[in-house]
Amino acid sequence: MLLLIELTGVSKVYQSKDSVVHALRDIDLKVEKGEIFGIIGHSGAGKSTLLRCVNLLEKPTSGTVKVGDVVMTGLSEKELQERRKKIGMIFQHFNLLSTATVRENIAFPLKISKYPKKAIKQRVDELLELVGLAEHGDKYPAQLSGGQKQRVGIARALANDPDVLLSDEATSALDPQTTDSILELLLDINRKLGITILLITHEMHVIRAICDRVAVMEQGRIIESGEVLDVFLNPQHATTKEFVSQVSEELDTEILRSKAEGRIVRIHYMGEMAYEPILYETVRATDATFVILQGTVSRMKETPYGQLIVELRGSQEDTDQIIERLRSRGLEVNIIL
Known part of the structure; x- marks a missing residue:
């Protein structure tokens, strides 16, 4: 087993003048290289905070985060910015530049990394082909459907050839048919590129469709985890049973x-x-x-x-x-x- 992501004792506390919120409580998580790992939970369970702790967009209050052989929590800000280039992120609401074309959106992280123009064009062409948008490179986001916008977001996340792809509710703003097409794309990317995908969702359908393993979160803790088939067939916690019921027919x-x-x-x-x-x-x-x-x-x-x-x-x-x-x-x- 080759680990690519490892969180050990990770906690996150938000403290204000009037309150203390424990968003994450002593999280231990191991994601193997090349797998698709899903994290499921209701709103407020801590999923997004956990995901953002992987690339340290949220800095843990305590604990360590390791990606590959790099301890992320031990890096300086400059080192962290460099390391983040190898951790792609897909967002729920696409986060595209509205005044830039599809090509320009995908090329944006490469320009920041100061790639040569020729290399940028070649990489963007490859990614447009990969995500099925080869004929849409010169369009603007407003001319695209929701599914096409998310494909641009995925291509942009892959621009720097990352080791890890983080998916933050990437399909929750899409209709069921478009959701399935995006999940198929993520599965195809995982197979072709061998890229490790860590995704969060509140839909068991997403977990069942493409994930190898799953962790269930509630109130900042992981309450159950394991192989998707094992968790689906034998859920232990009430919250897990509730999620499994989303994709199981009720029996009277x-x-x-x-x-x-x-x-x-x-x-x-x-x-x-x-x-x-x-x-x-x-x-x-x-x-x-x-x-x-x-x-x-x-x-x-x-x-x-x-x-x-x-x-x-x-x-x-x-x-x-x-x-x-x-x-x-x-x-x-x-x-x-």
Whole structure:
């Protein structure tokens, strides 16, 4: 495991004459090189503060921040400005220069870094192609859609060939279809460039679509973290369960209880098992039957994932045997009723 971002004991306190606000409380966070790591939480949970502590736009009150082999919290202001060039940032509201063209917006950080004109043109051309805006280079932000503006923001964040891309609610101002296209772009960038992405969001759909791991925040603390599939399938904290419910169909257990003739179970499939007739084969080996009450097959990043709500009708012995055999095949089976 090669770590690219490491926060140790990071706290952030805002103090005024009348109040003290603990925005972050003793945060420990490790992000591996090349992964997409998501941080989810409600407004005020501390997500944005945490993200801005990575590039020290917010300076921690205590604790250390390390990016690559550099301890960010130990740098002088001049050293910090230089190091920030390798940490790209995408903003929720794009932050584009309205009087500059798309090309000029993307070139802006390169001009500040005093790149030669020829190198700037070449880099901007590459980035326009990468984000799908090759034909829009001479347009102004007012002539672009929200999704196109965010693509410009992403290209600008990549201009200095960063090691890390920080995404601050990059899709929350966009409609669902445009959100999906931006998430696909971020995933494509991660695959092609191997760039590490740390993103914050309040939408579980974003986490499920592209993240490898996730941390859930509440009141300035990380309350739960792990592989996205693990957290999604087995959320521990009430806040995590609330977020997971955003992308899970609700099950009315009272209606099921009144209609059920057998045992109702929830079966989770992962990987290629989502497309195999495991349930049919397992039930066929007994005298029981089954009824599918609800089912979905989707993907979490690149992993197929399926969920079935099934009523097993048969003897206690047969249904116990079915559940045991399904679990022995690596499926997660939860008894609902």
